[in-house]
Each structure stands twice: as structure tokens, then as C-alpha cells.
Amino acid sequence: MKTIFSGVKPTGRPHIGNYFGAMRQFLKLQNENDSGVNYFCVVDYHALNLVQNAEEMRRLSLDVAIDFLAIGLDPKKSVIFKQSDVSEHTELAWIFDTITTVPYLKRAHAYKDAVAKGGEEDVSAGTFTYPMLMAADILLYDTDIVPVGLDQKQHIEFARDTALKFNRIFGETFKLPEAYILENVQTVPGIDGQKMSKSYNNTISLFASDEEIEKAVMAIVTDSSGERPENVFAIHKLIRSESELEKIYEENKGKYKILKELLIEDLKTFIRPMRERRGEIAKDLNFVKKVLDDGKEKASGVANKKMQQVKKSIGVI
Numbered sequence: 001m002k003t004i005f006s007g008v009k010p011t012g013r014p015h016i017g018n019y020f021g022a023m024r025q026f027l028k029l030q031n032e033n034d035s036g037v038n039y040f041c042v043v044d045y046h047a048l049n050l051v052q053n054a055e056e057m058r059r060l061s062l063d064v065a066i067d068f069l070a071i072g073l074d075p076k077k078s079v080i081f082k083q084s085d086v087s088e089h090t091e092l093a094w095i096f097d098t099i100t101t102v103p104y105l106k107r108a109h110a111y112k113d114a115v116a117k118g119g120e121e122d123v124s125a126g127t128f129t130y131p132m133l134m135a136a137d138i139l140l141y142d143t144d145i146v147p148v149g150l151d152q153k154q155h156i157e158f159a160r161d162t163a164l165k166f167n168r169i170f171g172e173t174f175k176l177p178e179a180y181i182l183e184n185v186q187t188v189p190g191i192d193g194q195k196m197s198k199s200y201n202n203t204i205s206l207f208a209s210d211e212e213i214e215k216a217v218m219a220i221v222t223d224s225s226g227e228r229p230e231n232v233f234a235i236h237k238l239i240r241s242e243s244e245l246e247k248i249y250e251e252n253k254g255k256y257k258i259l260k261e262l263l264i265e266d267l268k269t270f271i272r273p274m275r276e277r278r279g280e281i282a283k284d285l286n287f288v289k290k291v292l293d294d295g296k297e298k299a300s301g302v303a304n305k306k307m308q309q310v311k312k313s314i315g316v317i
């Protein structure tokens with residue numbers, strides 16, 4: 001019996017990097033973990049570092065819930081909920097802030113990236129303490145396994161360190177979670193060969209229209225060496241077996257247009273059913289809101305019990 005927990009930030013449309021790097025594993029684990037509990041969280045308070053417009057926040061948060069359902073997460077098998085609906089997350093994050101040092105948090109890749117981008121003056125305190133809120137998300141539910149992409153590995157190590165530190169100071173309270181990162185998709189590349197990321201503008205949306213797929217694939221950066229177009233191949237192998245592709249790419253050596261057209265067709269076939277399912281689910285927003293309400297209820301019960309234990313450990317009750 002395992003507890004699975006993962007989260008997605010509502011900062012815009014999900015892309016195939018989110019899907020192959022993490023969300024597909026949500027589905028696999030959900031379907032294998034019959035006797036355990038699976039939590040999939042719309043981490044809106046994490047997104048608040050970036051999304052600071054009420055209308056947008058409401059829309060993007062609901063969108064992630066729809067995305068979860070569209071990829072096949074099942075509210076009968078998984079608890080789907082919004083982070084802000086369970087206030088224990090931010091409460092526990094504060095407690096973790098008090099046992100964590102500034103130099104430790106300065107080691108976070110995400111913090112370093114933010115400093116490199118805009119200088120330290122522009123980094124919000126929320127960005128700085130982000131890993132402690134994420135540690136709270138994970139540790140509140142006695143999580144065993146956290147399916148994520150490689151970019152989140154350090155955050156899970158932070159959660160483990162924080163659990164160990166808390167247990168050392170206040171006594172055994174938290175379980176140590178393990179990251180679940182699939183080797184072959186730990187970092188899905190974007191159309192420019194860098195990590196696929198909304199902030200690099202190099203994504204292929206998970207629910208892209210046929211036209212968007214065509215545009216994105218045609219924009220994949222290829223070198224002119226006449227060999228295999230690596231950036232095209234790297235995306236293609238997400239949806240077709242590598243051995244099959246080796247043969248096709250060998251037969252079409254140097255014919256980049258043909259290979260891109262083939263990738264377009266394969267992506268269309270892969271994305272279309274999911275996009276259509278998403279369209280159906282988005283028609284019934286009352287259902288989606290009900291899923292989130294039920295999720296809130298279930299997650300709150302567990303989080304509240306754990307917080308009572310934490311509060312006893314630290315001596316506020």
C-alpha cells in the first residue's frame with residue numbers, strides 16, 4: 001500500500017514535456033496502486049509567484065483539473081484537489097521555514113535560475129521559500145512516491161532533508177519520500193533542443209490543435225549536417241519505438257521535411273483523442289468543480305490529522 005503525491009503548477013497550458021516527464025506516470029501509478037492513495041494537486045499557491053491576476057488564476061487552476069481528468073486521472077481512484085483548499089500546506093510550510101537556513105535555500109536551482117535571470121532584487125520571498133511549500137505538500141500525506149521530471153529532483157531531496165531535520169529536532173513525525181523519475185524521459189527536450197519549458201517558448205502543447213502541431217514541428221531546429229535531425233528524433237521517440245524510428249530515419253537520411261511530416265502525423269494521432277476528451281470534460285465545469293470539492297474534503301481530513309500530530313510535536317498544542 002503506497003501513497004503517491006504529485007503536483008502541477010497552473011501557469012499555462014501543459015506541454016508534452018509535462019506529460020511524458022511526469023503526468024503519464026501519474027496515470028500509470030494510479031492504475032497500479034489499487035490499495036494505496038494517490039494525490040494529484042493543482043499547486044496554485046506555487047503558481048502565485050508568477051500568476052498575479054485573479055481571473056487568470058481561477059481559469060488556469062480549473063484548466064489543470066480538466067487536464068488531469070483528460071489524461072485519464074480518475075476521481076474514483078485518485079484525490080484531485082487544489083493546494084489552496086487545504087490550508088495545512090501553507091501552515092506546515094511556515095513551520096519548515098523556521099528550521100531551514102537561508103544558505104541552504106540559496107542552493108536551490110530554481111532560486112539560482114531566478115537570480116541569474118533578473119537579479120536577486122527581483123526574486124520574491126515566495127520563490128525563495130518555494131521548496132518548503134513543496135516539502136509541506138509531499139510530507140503532509142506521508143508520501144512514499146513522488147512522480148516528477150528531473151528538474152524537480154532537487155526539490156524532493158529538500159523534502160527528504162527537511163523531514164530528517166524535523167524528525168531529528170522534534171521526534172519521528174515524517175516519512176521519507178522517494179522521487180519517481182523515468183530515465184528515458186527525465187528531461188523532455190523542446191523544439192530548440194533545450195529542456196521543454198513554458199518559459200523558453202519551445203513547447204508542443206499536450207492538447208495542441210492540428211495547426212499548432214504543424215507549426216511547432218516545422219519550427220523544430222535542425223542542423224544542416226545532413227545526418228539525423230536529432231531534435232526531431234528526440235521528440236519522435238516519445239511516441240514511437242526507437243528501433244522502428246532508427247530504420248525510418250536511416251531510410252530518409254537528410255530528408256528533414258519528410259521526417260517532420262511523419263512526426264506531425266504521429267503527434268496528431270497521439271494528441272487528437274486526448275484533446276477531444278478534454279473538450280468534452282470542459283463542457284461540464286460543474287463536474288470538474290465537484291471533483292475538486294470532493295478532493296478537498298478527502299485531502300483535508302488527512303492533512304488535518306497530520307497537522308495535529310505536527311502541532312503536538314512542536315508544542316503548540
Ligand code: TYM
Nearest residue numbers: 006007008009017018021022043134148149186187188196
Ligand atoms: P511544473 O508544474 O513545472 O511541472 C509539472 C511536472 O512536469 C515535469 N516537467 C518535465 N519533465 C520532463 N521534461 C520536461 N521538459 C519537463 N517540464 C516539466 C516537472 O518535473 C513536474 O513533475 N514544483 C513543481 C510542482 C509541485 C510539485 C509539488 C511536484 C509543487 N508541489 C509536490 C511534486 C510534488 C513544478 O513546478 O512542476
